[in-house]
Amino acid sequence: MKLRANLVIGGALFATVVVAGALAPFLAHTDPVMDANLMNAEVAPGSEFWFGTDAQGRDIYSRVLYGARISLTVGIVSQLINTVIGVCLGLSAAYWGGWWDDFVNGLTNLMLAIPSLIFALAIMAILTPGLTSLLIALGLTNWSYTCRLSRASALSLKSQGYVQAAKVLGYGDIRIMLTQILPNILGPIIVIGTLGMGGAVLAEASLSFLGLGIRPPFPSWGSMLSDARDQITTAPWISIFPGLAIFMTVLGLNLLGDGLRDILDPQSRARTA
Amino acid sequence: MSGEALLQVENLRLDLVVGSRRFGAVKDVSFSIGRGETFGLVGESGCGKSITALALIGLLRRPLAFGGGRILFKGREIQDLPGSEMRKLRGNAISMIFQEPMTALNPLSPVGRQIAEMFVLHKGATWHEAERKAVEALADVRVPAPDRRVKDYPHQLSGGMRQRVMIAIALACRPDLLLADEPTTALDVTVQAEILELIRDLSAAQGTAVLMISHDLGLIANMCARVGVMYAGRLVEERAAQEVFRAPSHPYTGGLVASLPLLGARASHGRSRLKEISGVVPAVTAFPEGCRFNPRCQARTDICIAEDPEETALPRGGRVRCHHHA
Amino acid sequence: MLNKWFLSTALTLAALTVQAQEQPRRGGTIRFTAPYATSFTSNDSHVSPQIQDEIYTYALHRSLYRWNAAENKPELELATAVSKSADGLTWTYKLRDDALFHNGRKMTADDIIWSYTRIMDGSKSYPGARHIRRIKGAVDVEKGQAKEISGLKKIDDQTFEMTLVEKADPGFFLYYGQTAVYPAKEAQEPDFFNKPIGLGPFKFVEHVPGSRMVLERWEKYFKPGKPYADKVVISPMGEAASRDIAFRNKEIDVSILGPTQYVAYRADPNLSKGILEVAEVFTRNMGMNPAFKPFSDKRVRQAINHAIDSDLIIKRLVRDKAYRATGWLPLSSPAYDKEMKPYAFDPEKAKKLLTEAGYPDGFEFEWTATPNESWGVPIVEAVIPMLAKVGVKVKIKPIEGSALGGTVQKGDFQAYIWSNTSGPDPLTILKCYHSATPQSACNYTTYKNPAVDKLIDEAGNTDDPAKRIELLKKANAIIYDDAPVWFFNYNKAVMAYQPWLKGLQPNATELALQQYDELWVDASSPAAK
Amino acid sequence: MLQFVFRRLLQAIPILLAVAGLIFLLFSVIPGNFASTQISDGRAVMDAEAVERMNRQFGLDQPLATRFATYVGKLATLDLGTSFRTRQPVWHLIGERLWPTMQLAFASMMFAILIGVPLGFLAALRPGGIVDTVSMVTAVSGLSLPKFWLGLMLMYLFALQLGWLPSFGYGDGALRNLILPSIALGVAPLALLARTTRAAVLEIMNADFVRTARAKGMSERRVVQWHLARNALVIVLTTVGLQFGSVIGQAVVIEKLFAWPGLGSLLVDSVSLRDIPVVQGCILVIVLFFLVVNMLVDVLAAIIDPRIRYS
Numbered sequence A: 001m002k003l004r005a006n007l008v009i010g011g012a013l014f015a016t017v018v019v020a021g022a023l024a025p026f027l028a029h030t031d032p033v034m035d036a037n038l039m040n041a042e043v044a045p046g047s048e049f050w051f052g053t054d055a056q057g058r059d060i061y062s063r064v065l066y067g068a069r070i071s072l073t074v075g076i077v078s079q080l081i082n083t084v085i086g087v088c089l090g091l092s093a094a095y096w097g098g099w100w101d102d103f104v105n106g107l108t109n110l111m112l113a114i115p116s117l118i119f120a121l122a123i124m125a126i127l128t129p130g131l132t133s134l135l136i137a138l139g140l141t142n143w144s145y146t147c148r149l150s151r152a153s154a155l156s157l158k159s160q161g162y163v164q165a166a167k168v169l170g171y172g173d174i175r176i177m178l179t180q181i182l183p184n185i186l187g188p189i190i191v192i193g194t195l196g197m198g199g200a201v202l203a204e205a206s207l208s209f210l211g212l213g214i215r216p217p218f219p220s221w222g223s224m225l226s227d228a229r230d231q232i233t234t235a236p237w238i239s240i241f242p243g244l245a246i247f248m249t250v251l252g253l254n255l256l257g258d259g260l261r262d263i264l265d266p267q268s269r270a271r272t273a
Numbered sequence B: 001m002s003g004e005a006l007l008q009v010e011n012l013r014l015d016l017v018v019g020s021r022r023f024g025a026v027k028d029v030s031f032s033i034g035r036g037e038t039f040g041l042v043g044e045s046g047c048g049k050s051i052t053a054l055a056l057i058g059l060l061r062r063p064l065a066f067g068g069g070r071i072l073f074k075g076r077e078i079q080d081l082p083g084s085e086m087r088k089l090r091g092n093a094i095s096m097i098f099q100e101p102m103t104a105l106n107p108l109s110p111v112g113r114q115i116a117e118m119f120v121l122h123k124g125a126t127w128h129e130a131e132r133k134a135v136e137a138l139a140d141v142r143v144p145a146p147d148r149r150v151k152d153y154p155h156q157l158s159g160g161m162r163q164r165v166m167i168a169i170a171l172a173c174r175p176d177l178l179l180a181d182e183p184t185t186a187l188d189v190t191v192q193a194e195i196l197e198l199i200r201d202l203s204a205a206q207g208t209a210v211l212m213i214s215h216d217l218g219l220i221a222n223m224c225a226r227v228g229v230m231y232a233g234r235l236v237e238e239r240a241a242q243e244v245f246r247a248p249s250h251p252y253t254g255g256l257v258a259s260l261p262l263l264g265a266r267a268s269h270g271r272s273r274l275k276e277i278s279g280v281v282p283a284v285t286a287f288p289e290g291c292r293f294n295p296r297c298q299a300r301t302d303i304c305i306a307e308d309p310e311e312t313a314l315p316r317g318g319r320v321r322c323h324h325h326a
Numbered sequence C: 001m002l003n004k005w006f007l008s009t010a011l012t013l014a015a016l017t018v019q020a021q022e023q024p025r026r027g028g029t030i031r032f033t034a035p036y037a038t039s040f041t042s043n044d045s046h047v048s049p050q051i052q053d054e055i056y057t058y059a060l061h062r063s064l065y066r067w068n069a070a071e072n073k074p075e076l077e078l079a080t081a082v083s084k085s086a087d088g089l090t091w092t093y094k095l096r097d098d099a100l101f102h103n104g105r106k107m108t109a110d111d112i113i114w115s116y117t118r119i120m121d122g123s124k125s126y127p128g129a130r131h132i133r134r135i136k137g138a139v140d141v142e143k144g145q146a147k148e149i150s151g152l153k154k155i156d157d158q159t160f161e162m163t164l165v166e167k168a169d170p171g172f173f174l175y176y177g178q179t180a181v182y183p184a185k186e187a188q189e190p191d192f193f194n195k196p197i198g199l200g201p202f203k204f205v206e207h208v209p210g211s212r213m214v215l216e217r218w219e220k221y222f223k224p225g226k227p228y229a230d231k232v233v234i235s236p237m238g239e240a241a242s243r244d245i246a247f248r249n250k251e252i253d254v255s256i257l258g259p260t261q262y263v264a265y266r267a268d269p270n271l272s273k274g275i276l277e278v279a280e281v282f283t284r285n286m287g288m289n290p291a292f293k294p295f296s297d298k299r300v301r302q303a304i305n306h307a308i309d310s311d312l313i314i315k316r317l318v319r320d321k322a323y324r325a326t327g328w329l330p331l332s333s334p335a336y337d338k339e340m341k342p343y344a345f346d347p348e349k350a351k352k353l354l355t356e357a358g359y360p361d362g363f364e365f366e367w368t369a370t371p372n373e374s375w376g377v378p379i380v381e382a383v384i385p386m387l388a389k390v391g392v393k394v395k396i397k398p399i400e401g402s403a404l405g406g407t408v409q410k411g412d413f414q415a416y417i418w419s420n421t422s423g424p425d426p427l428t429i430l431k432c433y434h435s436a437t438p439q440s441a442c443n444y445t446t447y448k449n450p451a452v453d454k455l456i457d458e459a460g461n462t463d464d465p466a467k468r469i470e471l472l473k474k475a476n477a478i479i480y481d482d483a484p485v486w487f488f489n490y491n492k493a494v495m496a497y498q499p500w501l502k503g504l505q506p507n508a509t510e511l512a513l514q515q516y517d518e519l520w521v522d523a524s525s526p527a528a529k
Numbered sequence D: 001m002l003q004f005v006f007r008r009l010l011q012a013i014p015i016l017l018a019v020a021g022l023i024f025l026l027f028s029v030i031p032g033n034f035a036s037t038q039i040s041d042g043r044a045v046m047d048a049e050a051v052e053r054m055n056r057q058f059g060l061d062q063p064l065a066t067r068f069a070t071y072v073g074k075l076a077t078l079d080l081g082t083s084f085r086t087r088q089p090v091w092h093l094i095g096e097r098l099w100p101t102m103q104l105a106f107a108s109m110m111f112a113i114l115i116g117v118p119l120g121f122l123a124a125l126r127p128g129g130i131v132d133t134v135s136m137v138t139a140v141s142g143l144s145l146p147k148f149w150l151g152l153m154l155m156y157l158f159a160l161q162l163g164w165l166p167s168f169g170y171g172d173g174a175l176r177n178l179i180l181p182s183i184a185l186g187v188a189p190l191a192l193l194a195r196t197t198r199a200a201v202l203e204i205m206n207a208d209f210v211r212t213a214r215a216k217g218m219s220e221r222r223v224v225q226w227h228l229a230r231n232a233l234v235i236v237l238t239t240v241g242l243q244f245g246s247v248i249g250q251a252v253v254i255e256k257l258f259a260w261p262g263l264g265s266l267l268v269d270s271v272s273l274r275d276i277p278v279v280q281g282c283i284l285v286i287v288l289f290f291l292v293v294n295m296l297v298d299v300l301a302a303i304i305d306p307r308i309r310y311s
Helices: A002-022 A060-096 A098-113 A116-126 A131-139 A144-158 A161-168 A173-209 A221-227 A237-264 B049-056 B083-089 B111-123 B127-140 B159-171 B189-206 B217-223 B241-246 B251-259 B302-306 C051-060 C109-119 C138-142 C240-248 C259-267 C298-307 C310-317 C347-356 C377-389 C401-409 C426-433 C450-461 C465-482 D002-028 D048-057 D064-076 D090-125 D130-143 D147-161 D175-205 D208-215 D220-257 D263-273 D276-304 D306-310
Strands: B007-018 B021-033 B038-042 B064-073 B094-097 B177-181 B209-214 B226-231 B234-240 C029-034 C065-068 C073-076 C079-084 C090-095 C152-156 C159-163 C202-208 C212-217 C231-236 C254-256 C275-288 C322-324 C364-369 C393-398 C415-421 C485-497
Touching (some): A002 A237, A060 A098, A060 A221, A098 A144, A098 D220, A116 A131, A116 D002, A116 D263, A116 D276, A144 A173, A237 D130, B007 B049, B038 B049, B038 B217, B111 B127, B111 B159, B127 B159, B159 B189, B189 B217, B209 B217, B217 B226, B217 B241, B241 B251, C029 C051, C090 C109, C109 C152, C109 C159, C202 C231, C240 C254, C259 C485, C401 D263, C426 C465, D002 D276, D090 D263, D130 D175, D208 D220, D220 D263, D220 D276
Parallel strands (some): B038 B209, B038 B226, B177 B209
Antiparallel strands (some): B007 B064
């Protein structure tokens, strides 16, 4: 019952963002980059500009729509990278064991010990600020939980009959990992990935605040919010709408993750909460 | 089973609550246990025997709920007792041993303290006294070096030892009734016999009545004078233990007995699972019309599908719930 | 024969202070902010070239000269008189005999010579070396070939002689905080910088790095009756939004404003009463790299200047917190030419110039920009559509604020947008456009024009100040026509101050640098005590 | 117990070494150098020769292998090097900043624990109830807010509008100054702790030993006091330890916003100025701090949970 509410509300919020991003060219009123028009600078929200305009006179409504693309890209791609890294390392460590397992364990502990925002900050400073760099920075720094989880789940599955059977049948290691083990541990991994997407969207905002986020021409919500922070007392709408968009998206992803967890991973509520 | 039964259960009904719907997980179950008597409840998992025990001790949790009937303990109705009254009985007059000795003890607390809690709760003992009594209680359940063991944590003990601790807890306050829910199922075969012997000896010594719950008919037969057989939330047969084995009256009981490899030789209980009865126990939400055993019954006729059989008293004592009982 | 003139230090207080009528009140705490970073570098003023650190140096230390904000020129601070030799290279200073370090010891010529020698320590790369290097023999010390700067001679305790490498007015480079005078002996103690002492109006109390520096009145400061306040607390606050809230919450006495806050403060009936504006010597510009083919053509560079509606950007985006640039030298420069007119906004002409230069369909270039609100990406974003109208496409190359200098120095750009100092000394500044100046120094657009070289050389050699100004104006005009950069604007620095803070000076070199000995707080300050 | 602590200490050493190597490699390829950042304010001017001299002075002209050897050699003697910017030992700079960061980290965790854990507890006692719904919705919302935005809002509300607290700065290290930044930093761990506690309590509520406790005839209050609380605490503790990591990470943002003189703001400044020795030192100390906190948490957990102690 409550479980459904999580899923429905979270899913609806997330779907809204996805649709907004996908249909941005149709829904947007203006081009988010080219249509700077200083004659319209800092117009308050109204019938012409639904969310008002920013200091450069750009339509915030349109920019928020296009921003959905960036935030979704950041969330989805960085989490995909994290998940792939985490699952590959975790599965192979559990499956092969030995020195490789020790190595992966060490690496995971190392990653856990460096706060991920600081790690991402370092990577962003090394690469130049931009979308690709951000995807790399966020994609390389948050896989430790996924890795631990997939390793632990894979370890418990490894000795099970059907995996042993697959071995006897002469299936290759990789094939067994992908066809026999992976499908059975996917649930919790999807949950972590969903929650991680929200984290990535927030991390983008934090990095923008520190001057190391995505820079133009992309209108990312984080950079919009960060750029508008000294206008909070004078033109609050410039930061309120991207702020709300971030809030809605992350809230949606968190609720979705919770809801998915109740369905996909009922046992491990406590550990990954 | 003289007139003054210790426990009397009448038409007990327990519901599984799903949303606004209630399913009778246990229905029309009646039995009684006399003082000092050992009564067995047997049946496959999911037949309602464990929740019956939980209902007796007032520990039903959502989504299960009390649905009707009466539970008389020493002649007093206890099914509607307020929480505080029930707590005075629980552990004190009625206590319970669970199936899983591995998890039934608090892992963060020394076993001595977990036993001592009983004396503090029910006997108003100070912790100091209680700890001392805990050593005695451990000695009673034949744990070697009890004065040292009391300081041990559950994970330091073997499964058999833990079950002994559970028994010590359950019998600490010398209850009138002990509910033993599959007390040996999770244990090594070699340990099982010792634990059963312990329960039998101590209950006999203290005059404690025992409700022994198990899926293992052989075990029940060894321990109990009388046996109740449950299937899909109903008590289908209730008779003296020897009678049940000699001439099972209900087809389900017949199946159970037939599945035993050799009476008395309880070498490997694991083998005795009810393989010979084809099919599975139906889900609570999908009990069949008519006799609940009819989909699996080889003696099924039309009436079995159409009508729910009434309880019938058997000539040699006991009851059965079957249109075609032997 | 010596060509002699004296500079008086006895400047009237009235000329300097903004609110001169009131009688300064003694006591209280001045709660200043250092707005350019989240911390100070250290307690050693020689170590950092940043304005941020000069903000505390102004309270703690003194240099040989000080900047007179009211008259917009340097004046003697630690000396009472100076004389110049006929060749204009040797300067003789008569030091004041009432300047006491915070331990009570009197300053002598040794302290100045030692301080300058320290700055030239080649193994330390002190930023002030850039200035001291103009003294003869300083480079030898830097290279380790000499122990002493040959161009510095002590005559007696209160007199010393300084010989320069070339003609220049030392006032323009020896007023920086990086050339502050330390007590020679004491500064060599190992724990000197835990509790540094100087000649300034306030002495060091504590420095909580990243939080604040606290200083208290130096009773024996050489200016009688000064300073007024008992204490100065300077908080480094790099985050504009936090500064805004702290200022509105009356927790700090001053704040440097950006464009958006400038608008907000002007619109507020209370806050608008406490705004100090000054035309600062910073020129905002887009540098164009002639190594990038289109920008090697003067007509293209002019076309860019014509294609951008700078006035509109200044009005709408910079919120009038800037003055339209009419050349490199800014309004507050002595060589500013009032006759110069800015490039007109004329897309037609821009289009024509581009066509003449062979780019009828325009071209695309990469524009390196930092996140800076006044001279970074936000400006570029507003320019993009304007340039698009004449066919020029812009790709923004975003870069971290601190990486800009290094990138430009290496010539690793097609175009950049920056804010460069364009004062106070016009000669020093225009030398950046001398072809002999390498790109890594400050000729960032590798500008080269023999006519400009000649004018600058002449200006450097003349002894007649008026003639020098004339020559520099001419050079400035040529540079303007060559348009190595898009001349965007001169910064209008804006400081918001609380009504109780008095004595602020309109310092055109950098508004955040205030002489604390002239500041005072009236009784209405929460920290008036 | 001592043996346990000792073992955990030993485990930390390879991690520290790996971190040291990793950050050295990362920051040896970082574009730009300290010298050239010095002119980015457009005021200072420095020619190529000066830049080169400075780089030579900092040893940046040496080949990578040599630099690494020097770095490792210094580390072996616990020398973190000298700051490019201030020319002071890195230890000295870090020493000045460590206490404020620890204050902030501990204060925000205390805030998170003192509110989050009881809240999660209350929520779990009546799952689906009003307390549960409200607190969990609030928790998820708290998790979904960008930190600096939240910080700004707190400043705006409590400092500017209500005038209750100072909006920025360390002051004398007084509690007044600590409150707003700790709240801004503590909201996310609070939310996570509330959720973890709730989940842990719910899980343990259904544990067999809790059923045993009820079967003993204990009141719910006793069940919670004697059995449930400590078991939930072990799960919560682990989360607390891990949350310390993200709190120290996020402190970077909050310290910058509130002008808090901690390691985080030193780190950000040093990254942008390419003051590499300080960056390396800061990260090492942050990691060390995290490891120490987690070790303490583990020791605490081991005191409560004998299974950890003996495994």
